[in-house]
Amino acid sequence: MANDSFEKVEEKTSIFFFLNTPNYKGSFFQMATHSSAPAYVLGLACFSRGLMAIFSPRDEYGRVGLPLEPHYIAIAAPPSPSSSSSSSSSSSSSESQLHGYVEESGVSPLMYFKGIREVSYGLVLMALQRQGHDDAVTTVAAVLSLARLGDGLVVWMRGGNQLKWKASGHWITGVGLLGWVVWRWRI
Structure with missing residues (x-):
């Protein structure tokens, strides 16, 4: 009889240890719901956009919606x-x-700063996802969504009447990222 209670305690302890391992965030099922693919796709997109800004800064003005x-x-x-x-x-x-x-x-040298910022965002997202830091990926995506919303505001205010419509692309991206962040936080 004493042996039976020992086995049950041993079993509960091992499950408790498994579920509280930092990589599982307290729940086995919570980790299984986040796919790593969106973080890698977003990271690669940011990295690529950054390289485009660095190697073709004159063209980047038109892509983001600012006049030269x-x-x-x-x-x-x-x-x-x-x-x-x-x-x-x-x-x-x-x-x-x-x-x-x-x-x-x-071309302003600030366009190179923009490119470096985008490359950094992409590398951070991919590195954090690779290391399994789901909460950090979500936080970086939240910061990235705020940056996109701010970029849209800059384009709206400084892009001129002909390029003002390009602010909507920044805002759509920012709201989409914010939706992804909220979805990740709720799961």
Whole structure:
């Protein structure tokens, strides 16, 4: 009889230990409901978008919905025949030869920051999923959804009337990610 009670206690202890292992988050069934595929797909998408921004920053402006930023280039006046014969010119005469400025659209270095941010998000999502940190993946996805909603606000406010509609793409992505986050937290 004493032997029977010992076996039951032993059995309960082993199940209790199995269910409270950190990788199982307190419930065997809870771990089985999260597929790792969405986290890897999202991570790969972020990583790819980041590489696109880094290697093609001019095209990225159109993809995100922002106009190219204006840059001003100084144009020197054509040399006059009398100034070409005198080889000793002072700095004041070179300043007087400035003809004007031309506005040209260019790429801001901030687009490279955006690319690095996207690559980082992708690597973090894939690394956390690979390590089995489901709660951390969910938290990073929540932060990523807020970043997408904020990006949409920037495009809405600074993209101009022609590109304002592209804010909806950021907002749809942000709301979709937020829905995925809520679904993961509820399970």
